[in-house]
Amino acid sequence: MKNKCTISNKIREHRFFANEMTQQQLAEKTGVSRQTIIAIEAGKYSPSLELAFKIANAFDVKIDQVFSFKVEVNQKD
Amino acid sequence: MAYKEKKTIIMIVTGIAVLTAYCYYSFGCSTAATDTDAILKQQAITMLKFIGIGIVAMIVIQILFHILYSISLAIASQIKTGNCDDKDIEKMIELEVVEDERDKIIELKSLRVGFTFAGIGFISALVWIVMDGSAAYLLNIIFISFSLGSILEGFTRLYYYSR
Numbered sequence: 001m002k003n004k005c006t007i008s009n010k011i012r013e014h015r016f017f018a019n020e021m022t023q024q025q026l027a028e029k030t031g032v033s034r035q036t037i038i039a040i041e042a043g044k045y046s047p048s049l050e051l052a053f054k055i056a057n058a059f060d061v062k063i064d065q066v067f068s069f070k071v072e073v074n075q076k077d
Numbered sequence: 078m079a080y081k082e083k084k085t086i087i088m089i090v091t092g093i094a095v096l097t098a099y100c101y102y103s104f105g106c107s108t109a110a111t112d113t114d115a116i117l118k119q120q121a122i123t124m125l126k127f128i129g130i131g132i133v134a135m136i137v138i139q140i141l142f143h144i145l146y147s148i149s150l151a152i153a154s155q156i157k158t159g160n161c162d163d164k165d166i167e168k169m170i171e172l173e174v175v176e177d178e179r180d181k182i183i184e185l186k187s188l189r190v191g192f193t194f195a196g197i198g199f200i201s202a203l204v205w206i207v208m209d210g211s212a213a214y215l216l217n218i219i220f221i222s223f224s225l226g227s228i229l230e231g232f233t234r235l236y237y238y239s240r
Binding site (some may be wrong): 024027028031032033034035036039044045047048051 | 079081172173175177178179180236240
């Protein structure tokens with residue numbers, strides 16, 4: 001039995017509520033490149049705990065309001 | 078395409094150019110030496126020359142690329158906003174070249190691929206000698222495998238950036 005772990009995020013939603021903050025502005029606030037923000041937002045890259053906290057701080061919310069962790073249990077294996 | 082992807086492409090092109098020049102030089106010129114020590118010495122001199130050429134070429138091309146990239150950013154900013162402030166350009170470049178955790182992970186992953194390839198090449202060179210292969214090709218196999226490993230590292234980096 002294999003479990004699939006996924007980290008989803010609501011960065012796009014939070015950017016919208018933060019006066020349509022651009023990816024570049026978020027990148028500047030968190031000290032990473034815009035490409036990294038794009039990859040995180042698209043769910044292609046899971047950020048480190050430190051970066052996840054920085055992103056949450058940029059929106060002035062708690063980390064679990066931005067990122068959520070799901071474990072999908074695969075019964076087939 | 079981001080700054081780092083363009084930089085990686087430049088590095089790949091430089092690597093291919095140096096490797097091609099090495100192959101052309103190394104396989105093109107016939108050696109008069111007949112004993113193993115003399116052949117190895119001649120090969121080592123050629124390799125050292127090309128390692129030096131490769132390092133200098135990489136540095137010069139990266140500096141040129143950085144200058145040209147800055148100029149292109151300044152021109153793009155001039156067209157877009159109508160002004161070309163030095164501080165704005167510097168800030169834009171700083172934001173583009175910032176190295177974050179994702180870049181470091183990509184670098185580590187691609188380095189692993191590159192070194193694996195180079196390691197396989199090194200073992201192939203040893204196997205070549207065990208199978209009574211010519212010593213002239215020993216250093217060639219090692220040099221080419223390390224160069225190809227470096228090029229492969231670049232391609233891996235591009236793959237991870239585009240994913």
